[in-house]
Amino acid sequence: GESVGLHLPTLSVQEGDNSIINCAYSNSASDYFIWYKQESGKGPQFIIDIRSNMDKRQGQRVTVLLNKTVKHLSLQIAATQPGDSAVYFCAENRQQGYSTLTFGKGTMLLVSP
Amino acid sequence: DTAVSQTPKYLVTQMGNDKSIKCEQNLGHDTMYWYKQDSKKFLKIMFSYNNKELIINETVPNRFSPKSPDKAHLNLHINSLELGDSAVYFCASSQGQGQGEAFFGQGTRLTVV
Numbered sequence: 001g002e003s004v005g006l007h008l009p010t011l012s013v014q015e016g017d018n019s020i021i022n023c024a025y026s027n028s029a030s031d032y033f034i035w036y037k038q039e040s041g042k043g044p045q046f047i048i049d050i051r052s053n054m055d056k057r058q059g060q061r062v063t064v065l066l067n068k069t070v071k072h073l074s075l076q077i078a079a080t081q082p083g084d085s086a087v088y089f090c091a092e093n094r095q096q097g098y099s100t101l102t103f104g105k106g107t108m109l110l111v112s113p
Numbered sequence: 114d115t116a117v118s119q120t121p122k123y124l125v126t127q128m129g130n131d132k133s134i135k136c137e138q139n140l141g142h143d144t145m146y147w148y149k150q151d152s153k154k155f156l157k158i159m160f161s162y163n164n165k166e167l168i169i170n171e172t173v174p175n176r177f178s179p180k181s182p183d184k185a186h187l188n189l190h191i192n193s194l195e196l197g198d199s200a201v202y203f204c205a206s207s208q209g210q211g212q213g214e215a216f217f218g219q220g221t222r223l224t225v226v
Binding site for chain 2: 008034038041042043044045046049087089100101102103105106
């Protein structure tokens with residue numbers, strides 16, 4: 001299940017399940033979005049991106065959905081594996097005179113064997 | 114070959130000291146960044162340089178001074194370190210500003226005692 005508390009929101013799933021991680025963004029002018037995966041002790045790693053002229057993009061085992069009406073992004077991971085356990089961040093290219101990637105709060109994904 | 118490398122990986126120092134973190138990228142990117150990740154995993158941009166010129170300076174104390182000797186390097190110097198500076202600092206680079214994925218280094222865990 002999903003929980004929000006003082007710590008990072010955490011999603012716990014069983015190996016083989018599909019996972020859905022959600023993200024709300026704030027700037028309606030943002031035109032580019034990226035999902036990053038951060039494993040313990042490492043820097044964030046690119047997973048998949050999507051531009052604002054699309055509402056869905058698929059990669060290998062991952063799908064990103066973009067709903068601009070409600071400013072919502074989701075990352076779907078199919079057949080989740082223990083190696084998918086990490087913190088996942090969405091980032092938006094926020095236009096504010098200059099372009100910069102602004103990160104949302106992360107979600108920890110825990111995959112049990 | 115490491116794309117974005119930063120040194121040191123760990124840094125423990127006393128309050129009041131001055132320290133530097135170095136970053137180099139071999140991707141030929143034009144833009145480099147420094148991000149700070151706090152204990153709650155929140156990633157916040159500090160600085161962005163494009164072709165050695167400062168383009169983003171978020172509300173960071175002026176004890177933090179980035180220096181870009183060339184577009185492949187962006188170092189971070191911190192004066193008069195405070196306990197609240199303890200965090201993980203990530204260097205990143207991208208081609209263009211916020212329009213493509215940013216590649217991250219492995220992070221420098223700074224602990225001020």
